[in-house]
Amino acid sequence: MAIDREAVLAALKKISDPVAGTDIVGSGVVRALNVSDAGAVRFVLEIPPQHSAAYETAKAEAEAALGALEGVTAVSIVMTGHTEKAPPDLRPQRPAEPKGPQKIPGIAHIVAIASGKGGVGKSTVAANLACALAQMGRRVGLLDADVYGPSQPRMLGVSGRPASPDGKTILPLRNHGVTMMSIGLMTNEDQAVVWRGPMLMGALQQMLTQVQWGALDVLLVDLPPGTGDVQMTLSQKAQVDGAVIVSTPQDVALLDARKGIDMFRQLNVPILGMIENMSTHICSQCGHEEHVFGHGGVAAEAAKLGVPLLAEVPLDLQIRLAADGGAPIAVSQPDSAQAKAFEQVARSLVEAGVA
Numbered sequence: 001m002a003i004d005r006e007a008v009l010a011a012l013k014k015i016s017d018p019v020a021g022t023d024i025v026g027s028g029v030v031r032a033l034n035v036s037d038a039g040a041v042r043f044v045l046e047i048p049p050q051h052s053a054a055y056e057t058a059k060a061e062a063e064a065a066l067g068a069l070e071g072v073t074a075v076s077i078v079m080t081g082h083t084e085k086a087p088p089d090l091r092p093q094r095p096a097e098p099k100g101p102q103k104i105p106g107i108a109h110i111v112a113i114a115s116g117k118g119g120v121g122k123s124t125v126a127a128n129l130a131c132a133l134a135q136m137g138r139r140v141g142l143l144d145a146d147v148y149g150p151s152q153p154r155m156l157g158v159s160g161r162p163a164s165p166d167g168k169t170i171l172p173l174r175n176h177g178v179t180m181m182s183i184g185l186m187t188n189e190d191q192a193v194v195w196r197g198p199m200l201m202g203a204l205q206q207m208l209t210q211v212q213w214g215a216l217d218v219l220l221v222d223l224p225p226g227t228g229d230v231q232m233t234l235s236q237k238a239q240v241d242g243a244v245i246v247s248t249p250q251d252v253a254l255l256d257a258r259k260g261i262d263m264f265r266q267l268n269v270p271i272l273g274m275i276e277n278m279s280t281h282i283c284s285q286c287g288h289e290e291h292v293f294g295h296g297g298v299a300a301e302a303a304k305l306g307v308p309l310l311a312e313v314p315l316d317l318q319i320r321l322a323a324d325g326g327a328p329i330a331v332s333q334p335d336s337a338q339a340k341a342f343e344q345v346a347r348s349l350v351e352a353g354v355a
Contacts, residue, residue, distance in 0.1 A: 003071035005035045011065045018054040019047075024062065029055075034232070037259070039073035041066050044198070046080055055079060080198050101239040104208055107141070109218045109354045111272065112234065112243040114264070116256025118149075118225035121277040122246040124323050125313065125342070126222040127155040129244075131330040132339070132346035133218065133355055134177030140355075141172070141179040141219040143207055145230050147193050147200055150184030152222060157326025161185055162211075170211045176331045181211045197229040204233050218355040225256075227263040235267035241354040242272035244310065244345070249276055249297030257298075261305060272352060273308035274298050275345060278315035310348050311341045 020027035276298035
């Protein structure tokens with residue numbers, strides 16, 4: 001049986017706060033509590049750094065208490081500190097922050113490109129969609145938020161490190177009419193990004209607010225697969241106009257796509273539609289059509305969930321070659337049938353008023 005949030009809070013209220021003299025929930029050090037459908041419990045213990053040693057015991061007790069609960073499959077607790085500026089006998093006061101998602105200056109709309117599962121071609125769709133919108137005269141930005149697997153620099157044919165004239169503002173790079181920023185531009189191509197959740201969230205906020213995007217009609221955000229920290233931070237910090245869900249018609253991919261849709265609905269982000277990628281394959285030699293990953297699964301799922309099916313994109317060698325070559329097929333072969341699928345999605349977003 002799945003664990004619910006109230007049961008987790010009840011267990012945490014039994015853990016004493018070694019500094020405040022109350023429980024860790026009542027003292028307010030438990031932040032960003034997330035309980036997944038699969039029973040994974042994640043939260044942050046935000047503590048004064050000078051008391052980190054004292055809170056190690058509380059952290060261990062919380063891990064043991066939650067691990068003993070029926071329905072809990074995993075427990076992840078991150079301790080992070082903040083500088084205490086108030087007198088020792090007063091609770092630390094932080095500057096007031098804007099409540100709820102905020103508009104990013106200069107950006108008219110933000111659209112998330114997401115998938116529940118990796119390997120379904122989400123980044124390829126994002127790159128081609130950005131180029132298709134740019135060819136329609138839209139001012140387009142593409143934020144590669146897939147921090148662990150940034151692929152947009154390669155797909156858009158962009159290299160070099162972004163400049164920062166004042167050490168604070170980052171100047172993005174541009175190609176094919178698309179303004180692009182990626183963590184992949186800050187690291188070597190074969191260098192792994194080994195970060196925990198708080199570092200991911202900080203990097204995303206920097207790329208949203210410290211990059212000089214200029215005036216954009218739409219910023220597409222290529223999200224990592226799954227339902228984790230990056231998705232939550234984006235939806236909670238920025239005003240996202242909607243999400244496009246990419247999936248193959250395979251049952252395993254659709255299982256995870258449903259979870260992605262449910263996450264966005266919980267975060268009050270509208271679902272703009274679904275894209276069936278690798279929908280069909282036509283042999284270049286004989287013309288035989290076959291459905292390698294099945295066919296129609298995404299259309300059926302979209303109808304079941306009451307969201308539009310935006311396009312069925314074929315499994316095609318030219319799409320892959322164009323992306324690997326740094327010129328997405330929407331740019332290199334704009335009149336091809338493959339490119340028309342991405343143009344169809346672009347027109348749908350324009351008609352929906354989000355691009």
